[in-house]
Amino acid sequence: MFMTQTMRWFGPNDPVSLQGIRQSGAREVVTALHEVPNGDVWTLDAIRVRRAEIEAAGLGWTVVESLPVHEDIKRRGADWDRLIDHYRTSLANLAAGGVSVVTYNFMPLLDWTRTDLAWELPDGARALRFEQEAVAAYDLHILGRSGAADDYAPAMVEGAACRFAAMDDDARRRLSRTIIAGLPGSEESFTDADFLAAVGSYDGIDAAQLRANHVAFLEAVCPVAEQHGIRLVVHPDDPPFPIFGLPRVVSTEADVADLFAKVPSAANGLCLCTGSFGVRADNDLPGMVERLGTRIGFLHLRSVQREPNGAFHEAAHLEGDAAMVDVMRAVVALQRREGRSIPMRPDHGHQMLDDLGRDTNPGYSLLGRMRGLAELRGLERGMAAALDG
Incomplete structure (x- = not known):
């Protein structure tokens, strides 16, 4: 069997x-x-x-x-x-x-x-990758979710700020698309503004x-x-x-x-x-x-x-x-x-x-x-x- x-x-x-x-x-x-x-x-x-x-x-x-x-x-x-x-x-x-x-x-x-859809491995192949710091950079500095800083440790908040400051406009757009623009099998695709509003629709749902x-x-x-x-x-x-x-x-x-x-x-x-x-x-x-x-x-x-x-x-x-x-x-x-x-x-x-x-x-x-x-x-x-x- x-x-x-x-x-x-x-x-x-x-x-x-x-x-x-x-x-x-x-x-x-x-x-x-x-x-x-x-x-x-x-x-x-x-x-x-x-x-x-x-x-x-x-x-x-x-x-x-x-x-x-x-x-x-x-x-x-x-x-x-x-x-x-x-x-x-x-x-x-x-x-x-x-x-x-x-x-x-x-x-x-x-x-x-995920936060990276083509992360290069030592052998040259590419893999999906998730970084909490990248999520924090998006959440705090692109999405601008109210109260987001309370969800991260101070060191993560600081690291996310440094990471965001080092990103150019293309890198910021790429991060946004990777996180929320829709992946294979995903149910929705959002703009940043749409996603912020959708997150708000879960207020009060713990x-x-x-x-x-x-x-x-x-x-x-x-x-x-x-x-x-x-x-x-x-x-x-x-x-x-x-x-x-x-x-x-x-x-x-x-x-x-x-x-x-x-x-x-x-x-x-x-x-x-x-x-x-x-x-x-x-x-x-x-x-x-x-x-x-x-x-x-x-x-x-x-x-x-x-x-x-x-x-x-x-x-x-x-x-x-x-x-x-x-x-x-x-x-x-x-x-x-x-x-x-x-x-x-x-x-x-x-x-x-x-x-x-x-x-x-x-x-x-x-x-x-x-x-x-x-x-x-x-x-x-x-x-x-x-x-x-």
């Missing part, structure tokens, strides 16, 4: 073709109807059209990433009832269209956030309230997911701590365990991302696979290298701080124990070789992910052979 190997595909406009993904060794793609505005219904006809395109390339599609949760659901806004009804309808349509796992996140406003809103969302949609055989899997916060004064509530094992305790539905599951959880040294990744395994419906296997002062960058899949050998050992044991194949994808691969000269989505070039997929495939097969030996 081996993992179902997948690769993310952003639809017909993705620079990486379905043929390229098939040649990487992946059996399925993980995708979404990115062209549908957040909050609108995913129709069964649109789902079937996308499936036909995927299957014509010789690939399967059982995992959606992501069916976005509208901000008015996260904020429990006035349009909550209508948006929940749309989400339920989309889940039913996805089930009718052959999808069994639906990924979502509950991060306010921003999906995954972590406790956001958790309550998350529970209310799951209580409203899980019965429909159960009825139609859908497993909803939440992606953890990336990075797994508050930014821009916005709370984040899916950052630790304790956060996830609390969510499962409050909403015990079998449809309430986890997308275990070893990169997102792995930014925090207090997240025991192999232990999380063992303890949360029954709830894991999807795996993002990637690694980050932690750096001082809250910075990190995307490491090679078998390197960095993810303890991937131990994680894989736990995954192999979980699949054997439960008799199921868990969908997996490599994530945020390095931009390398020929892809250095191509325009590809940040973190989603073909060759870096193909390297990661090959390494993970070999690790799993070797681990299984050792256990059988």
Whole structure:
């Protein structure tokens, strides 16, 4: 029993073709109807059209990433009832269209956030990187969020001021675009002014309230997911701590365990991302696979290298701080124990070789992910052979 190997595909406009993904060794793609505005219904006809395109390339599609949760659901806004009804309808349509796992996140406003999309590694490849000081420079001196200085240590405030002063206009615009202008799979794209206003829309919503809103969302949609055989899997916060004064509530094992305790539905599951959880040294990744395994419906296997002062960058899949050998050992044991194949994808691969000269989505070039997929495939097969030996 081996993992179902997948690769993310952003639809017909993705620079990486379905043929390229098939040649990487992946059996399925993980995708979404990115062209549908957040909050609108995913129709069964649109789902079937996308499936036909995927299957014509010789690939399967059982995992959606992501069916976005509208901000008015996260904020429990006035349009909550209508948006929940749309989400339920989309889940039913996805089930009718052959999808069994639906990924979502509950991060306010921003999906995954980085401050450098092409950080050069010693071997010349490029990686995604996050620096807290760069976030502080943007927050304090470009965004101008009220009270932002209270969220950073004095040394960070001072460092951010020096960093901002040393940046020219192009560097400041580039930092702004990198953080808020929209990334692959992100739900929104903002100008600085739009983003400041959107942050203000979360005034009065602290972590406790956001958790309550998350529970209310799951209580409203899980019965429909159960009825139609859908497993909803939440992606953890990336990075797994508050930014821009916005709370984040899916950052630790304790956060996830609390969510499962409050909403015990079998449809309430986890997308275990070893990169997102792995930014925090207090997240025991192999232990999380063992303890949360029954709830894991999807795996993002990637690694980050932690750096001082809250910075990190995307490491090679078998390197960095993810303890991937131990994680894989736990995954192999979980699949054997439960008799199921868990969908997996490599994530945020390095931009390398020929892809250095191509325009590809940040973190989603073909060759870096193909390297990661090959390494993970070999690790799993070797681990299984050792256990059988």
